[in-house]
Amino acid sequence: MKKDSKQRLFEVMSRLDSNFKPKLNESNLLVTGENEYFPITTPMGSNDDVLFTSIVNQGIDSHLEGFTKSNFDVSGNRRIFNFHNSEIPILLRRLEEIGTDEALQWKDDIENFTKNSGDGSSDLEEVKLGQDTLNEDSSKSPINKFVYFGYNYPSINFIDEVWSDNPNLAKHLKDKFMGYYKQYGSDAVMNRFYVELSSENQRQLEEWIINNYSG
Numbered sequence: 001m002k003k004d005s006k007q008r009l010f011e012v013m014s015r016l017d018s019n020f021k022p023k024l025n026e027s028n029l030l031v032t033g034e035n036e037y038f039p040i041t042t043p044m045g046s047n048d049d050v051l052f053t054s055i056v057n058q059g060i061d062s063h064l065e066g067f068t069k070s071n072f073d074v075s076g077n078r079r080i081f082n083f084h085n086s087e088i089p090i091l092l093r094r095l096e097e098i099g100t101d102e103a104l105q106w107k108d109d110i111e112n113f114t115k116n117s118g119d120g121s122s123d124l125e126e127v128k129l130g131q132d133t134l135n136e137d138s139s140k141s142p143i144n145k146f147v148y149f150g151y152n153y154p155s156i157n158f159i160d161e162v163w164s165d166n167p168n169l170a171k172h173l174k175d176k177f178m179g180y181y182k183q184y185g186s187d188a189v190m191n192r193f194y195v196e197l198s199s200e201n202q203r204q205l206e207e208w209i210i211n212n213y214s215g
Helices: 003-016 023-027 046-057 084-100 099-117 142-152 160-161 167-184 189-196 197-213
Strands: 037-042 071-075 078-084
Touching: 003 023, 037 046, 037 084, 046 078, 046 084, 046 099, 078 084, 084 099, 099 197, 142 189, 142 197, 160 167, 160 197, 167 189
Parallel strands: none
Antiparallel strands: 037 078, 071 078
């Protein structure tokens, strides 16, 4: 297995099981306890990477605003965007100005997350998926469910169920899923689909799998 594939799998595992601590976890800044920044990581060359790079590269804009307190880096095959909390309004405004479906979805996700976090910080709370610890029966563990669902999902219509509260988003995600399926095949499509989702949508998919997939 190539390093980038391992990194993606480790990120999935560490999100599903707080006890899973791979060495590569240190590169997944979305699970850090820092609350000064709102961190977003993207696979280099992905649509999200292109989107956020274009936002950062605007520099000082016509509003005389820019990301002077934020910092950006690269770790392996991922680009890391650490947006300072005080500059989140700039990020949201630029996403709205770009106006694509993907940019507006990111804007909604970020707004919802910062609102739900109470103080607007980027300190991510651990996702509770109905299990505080792994069940002794490994077939019921969150990791097991996610991996096996990736190989055994009944049809693409699971997306309609996961995002039943937002039919337009579900249609958009189904189109993206089919694109990844054609590009990466049945064995890799779920992993690629997952890593390209926003953090909010990743959590929604995780919760649905844990609560609905029985193997």
